[in-house]
Amino acid sequence: xxxxLDDWLAPRQRAATEPTAEELFAKTHGALxxxxxLRWLGRTAAALAFLTVGYGAGLATVPTETRTVIxxxxxxxxxxxxxxxxxxxxxxxxxxxxEMRAELSDDPVEIAALYRxxxxxxxxxxxxxxxxxxCYRLHLRALNRPNPAPEPDDSWLLASLKPQSR
Amino acid sequence: xxxxxxxxxxxxxxRAAGRGDAAAWRHLLEANAPRxxxxxxxxxxxxxxxxxxxxxxxxxxxxRHLGRFDPARGSFSDWIGGIVRKxxxxxxxxxxRYRYRHRSFDGGPEPGRTPAEATGEAExxxxxxxxxxxxxxxxxxxxxxxxxxxxxxxxxxxxxxxAVESRLTRAREAFRTAFPQLGVEx
Numbered sequence: 001x002x003x004x005l006d007d008w009l010a011p012r013q014r015a016a017t018e019p020t021a022e023e024l025f026a027k028t029h030g031a032l033x034x035x036x037x038l039r040w041l042g043r044t045a046a047a048l049a050f051l052t053v054g055y056g057a058g059l060a061t062v063p064t065e066t067r068t069v070i071x072x073x074x075x076x077x078x079x080x081x082x083x084x085x086x087x088x089x090x091x092x093x094x095x096x097x098x099e100m101r102a103e104l105s106d107d108p109v110e111i112a113a114l115y116r117x118x119x120x121x122x123x124x125x126x127x128x129x130x131x132x133x134x135c136y137r138l139h140l141r142a143l144n145r146p147n148p149a150p151e152p153d154d155s156w157l158l159a160s161l162k163p164q165s166r
Numbered sequence: 167x168x169x170x171x172x173x174x175x176x177x178x179x180x181r182a183a184g185r186g187d188a189a190a191w192r193h194l195l196e197a198n199a200p201r202x203x204x205x206x207x208x209x210x211x212x213x214x215x216x217x218x219x220x221x222x223x224x225x226x227x228x229x230r231h232l233g234r235f236d237p238a239r240g241s242f243s244d245w246i247g248g249i250v251r252k253x254x255x256x257x258x259x260x261x262x263r264y265r266y267r268h269r270s271f272d273g274g275p276e277p278g279r280t281p282a283e284a285t286g287e288a289e290x291x292x293x294x295x296x297x298x299x300x301x302x303x304x305x306x307x308x309x310x311x312x313x314x315x316x317x318x319x320x321x322x323x324x325x326x327x328x329a330v331e332s333r334l335t336r337a338r339e340a341f342r343t344a345f346p347q348l349g350v351e352x
Contacts, residue, residue: 005342005345009309009341012204012208012217016214018221024195024225025192027226028195028226031230032229
C-alpha cells in the first residue's frame with residue numbers, strides 16, 4: 001500500500017466529469033414527476049385492489065339461502081253487495097192467537113177485524129165450524145151495526161149468520 | 167444557497183418536491199449538491215467516473231423515493247447520506263461481480279505512480295469504506311472529510327470527547343485492516 005491513511009481519507013478534488021447541479025436537475029426531474037405519478041398510480045391501484053378484494057369477499061360470504069321475493073299486488077277492492085236478508089216471514093198467526101189478540105184489544109174496530117180473521121181461519125183452515133161460528137158472532141157483535149148487509153168477501157158461514165144477528 | 171438542515175423550510179421543500187414541484191426540487195438539489203458531491207467523491211476515493219455515476223444515481227434514487235423522507239427522523243442531508251451509502255454498496259457489489267470484465271473504476275495516475283498502482287489503491291479505499299460499519303464510516307467522514315474537531319463531533323453525536331477518540335481509533339484500525347486485504351490481492 002502506498003500513501004498514508006490520512007491521504008486516502010482526505011477530501012478529494014472535484015473531477016471535470018462530475019455532473020453539475022443543472023445537469024442533475026435535468027436528469028432527475030423526470031424521475032421525480034414519474035415517481036409522483038407512480039406513487040399515485042400505486043395508491044390508486046392498491047385502493048382498487050382493496051375494493052375489488054372486499055367486494056369479492058363480500059360476494060363469497062353472502063349466505064346462499066333462497067331469497068324470498070315479496071310481491072305485493074295492489075288491487076282495487078271490489079264492492080261486494082251486502083247480502084240482503086230475506087224478508088222476515090212473519091208466520092200467520094193461528095186462529096187461536098188471533099182470537100186471543102181480539103180478546104186483549106180495546107179497539108172495537110180491531111176487535112171486529114181480528115174476530116173476522118179468526119173465524120175465517122177456523123172455517124177455511126181448521127174446518128172447525130163451532131169456533132168459526134163463535135168468532136163470527138163476536139165479530140158481528142163488535143161491529144155493532146144493525147142489519148149488517150152481506151159482503152162479497154163474506155164466507156158462506158158469516159153471510160148466513162148476518163141475518164140472524166138482526 | 168444554504169438551507170438550515172432539519173428546518174421547517176426544508177421539510178416544506180421536500181413535501182413540495184414530492185408533489186412534483188420543479189422549483190422546490192431544484193432548490194433542494196442546488197442547496198445539497200455540493201455537500202453530497204463531496205461525500206460521494208470521498209467515498210469513491212476520487213475515481214472520476216465512479217464518482218459521476220454515483221452522484222447521478224444518488225439523486226435519481228432520492229427523486230424516486232422522496233416520499234419516504236421523514237423530517238421527524240432527521241435532516242434531508244442525513245437522509246440523502248444514507249442513499250449515498252446504499253448506492254456505494256451497490257456499486258461495490260457490481261464491481262465485484264464484473265471485476266474481471268471491468269478491471270478498474272477508471273482514474274488517472276498521480277505524478278510518479280503508474281495508472282495501475284493508483285487505480286488499484288483507490289479501488290481498495292472504496293471497498294474498505296464500503297465494508298466499514300456505519301458508525302466507523304460516520305466518524306471517519308466527520309474527521310477526515312468534514313474536518314470537524316473531536317469536541318464538535320462529540321457534541322453532535324452526544325458522546326464524550328474521549329469516546330470520540332476511542333471510536334476514531336477503532337475506526338482507523340478497522341480501515342487499516344480492510345484496506346490491505348482488499349487492495350493487495352488485486
